[in-house]
Amino acid sequence: MEGRRFKQGINTGISIVIFLGILVIINLISNRHYKRFDLTEAKIYTLSDQSKKILKSLKENLFLYGFFKEESEMKPKVTRLFEEYKTSSKYVKYKFIDPDKNPLMAKQYDVRSYDTIVVEYKGKREKVYIPEEKYITKAILKLIKSGKKKVYFTKGHGEKSIEEYGIGGISSLKERLEDEQYQVKEVFLMREGIPSDCDILAICGPEIDFIESEIKEIKKYIEKGGRVLALIDPGDFPRLSNLFSQYGIKIGNDIVVDLASRRFLGDAMSPMIMDYPYHQITKNFNLACLFSWARSVEAKRKHSENINVNPIAQTSLASWAEKDIFSVRRGYVKYDPGTDKRGPISLGVACEMEIGKKEEKKKARIVVFGDSDFITNKFLNFSGNANLILNTFGWLGEEDILISIRKKERENQPLTLTEKQGKIIFFIPVVVIPSVLMIGGLSICIRRRLKY
Template sequence: EDITIYMLAETGNEDTDFQRIAKEYEKLSDHIHFVPKDPILYPKFASEYTDKEISQNSFIVVNDETGRSKYLDYNDLVVTEFDYNTYKSKITGYDVEGEMTSALQFVTNPDLPKMYVIKGHGEGEVSEVFKSSMDRLNVQVEDLEILKTESVPEDCNILYINTPTMDFSEEEVDRIKNYMMAGGNAIITLDYTCEKLTNFKSLLDYYGVKVTDGILVEGDNNMHLPNYPNFLVPDVVKHDITNQVIDDKVYVITPVASGLTISDTTRSSLTVAPLLQTSDAAYAKQNIHADTTSKEKGDIEGPFYIGLLASDTYNGVTSNMAVFSAKMMFDDNLIQGYGNGNLLSGTIGYMSGDKAPISIASKSIAADHIYVTQQQGILWGALVILVLPVFILVTGVVVNLKRRKR
């Protein structure tokens, strides 16, 4: 199939980096063509493919045989960050390759993954960055009130349950189980408030996942953010889902998480694999309103999991359920600034199978952020406050003695 990449920019005002990247795709295949289109000279061209107001240095990718197209707005091709010194947004990276590759996949493959987001139980709102991440991965997203349907729609590739605060009915749980047993996939996030959701927890139990009451506190200073022992930086366990996190050497942050464990008794068709785990020093704080995060009588000792993947294979049909026990795991800041976004795209890709999206990370032009855990902060603090002054003092003494000898 022939594909044309149209660059919408006024002649002489093209972004040369954008233009260079787009032309690289033309070199990769005889079926991909790059064509510049000046919106001043061709004012009606873009309206043939999109009803959006176009921006300078944007793109339209078109399948010339099917007419399927995707518009790439300039603002989606740059990564911005708010500068609190100037109170303005500044460009910190480019995402042209990621968006362009996503668009090529979109126009050449009409059979793309579809995610249904369950509503009706006080679930958390899906964030804007989450939605844009799904769009970039070519995953269609639609809400589902499962109480009002007889079954999960047949075109559902992934069911997303985002931290419910009210329980499911037994009928709803049965519908989800029936969907899963037919080869369905689910991503579930939860937090400590789920302890009273009996039917919801029965669904997790069916897939070998147990939720420990309380909020996790990490006792290992090297596995939480400085001064926040309930903002955990868990170990990332090697798995197809977590490969990108490990390869990019980025932290996953799990704020105010609950502890997960694997059931001692599971059916032979079920396997439960760890994705994220605490240290042995972690514990589940039972009094969530306590004035201290220190371990107290009644707190439950770890270690715990914060991410698990349950896979059930029966009669050649496999279903997957990924469970993450931190409500804010996929909030805007954590998807953008840490490895949580890689974890999310890895989970989507794993569950999509042959429909798996191609994900290319954006290219940063800003100085790398340095994220330190509590232990790393203490070590660097000791170096600056204690070791460095001593080194300077010793150096001064040595220099002074040498001068006296002269």
């Protein structure tokens, strides 16, 4: 009997040792191959592609200093966020400092309030007062970029304004560009011409055509290796159309109709884009974009050999380019095989060309879209609209680290129930479960009384 108990004890001890050994091995493996899984729909606990891309560009150590009280409720959340940055780059280091216990460090980093984050890189520092990825990445980007590219938006032709905060303005786009360290200004070409420090010239939704002297100014700018973004809505713009035609871009005199969008959005004049031919702007791009009252923009069949034109956004097969614009404006649309072009229809193209002689070669870049509404305050935050236009600016300015999918804002997701579902959720915990417990308890009591 005692021998059997001894053997059982030995077996139990060996089992415990083996189990502990397995735990140690798993722990060692997990430390070397750390992996977390974010199961939220918006991936709110995972760094965005843009943040990861920016972190990959680090060449030296980047320090994140969190000045939080020891008992701060925000500290666990910030710790998780710092861990995400650390696991994304070997150069990221972080440390928490209690300003009350270490006032000298707080003074050294000029920290005057609790819950402040200091980002330090190559001796330069930026403070962050809102402990969220958007603001930390913005501070990192500010430290690693050597300078700010200047973007000039044309005005004087009814273009959408960067100072307009209504639904038809593009003030939100201006803010997003400034977040990505661009300087954003307006320019009146007829009076000022194109400034010498202009990195990207943007033409956003003009209502009237440019005059000949302005066209010559833009052409001269392109021939020097300039970068131009043009968003041209349906309408009559012969001079602008002719200018871009010289660079292999055909702006159609039509309006795009998409029946697939009518099925999902109830509006055939608002094409939803999900087809992105391969290009650096749309590489790994998997978000839907919504345009409104757009025209076709495509590559010309014949253009100069030194010009490379590629489509970057196309409509569905259920679309077509409607030539009868007058009928569309009256609310009547019908596909005419004789005149209309069947989809998919290109709504945007990117053009790159080499300018100058071999010794002084420069690259000029042009992107043209057949719609300007998708970048307005009304549409900018729809799915992939902001990412598409910001990636476009990134490509035009050769800011490769800015071409990515940005962090999706966290949204409230209310649970909407039908009347029947509400009743079920009420009755199960309030009526059914208590009733089952009561019946079970009564049955046990009755059995015991009958037994004794």
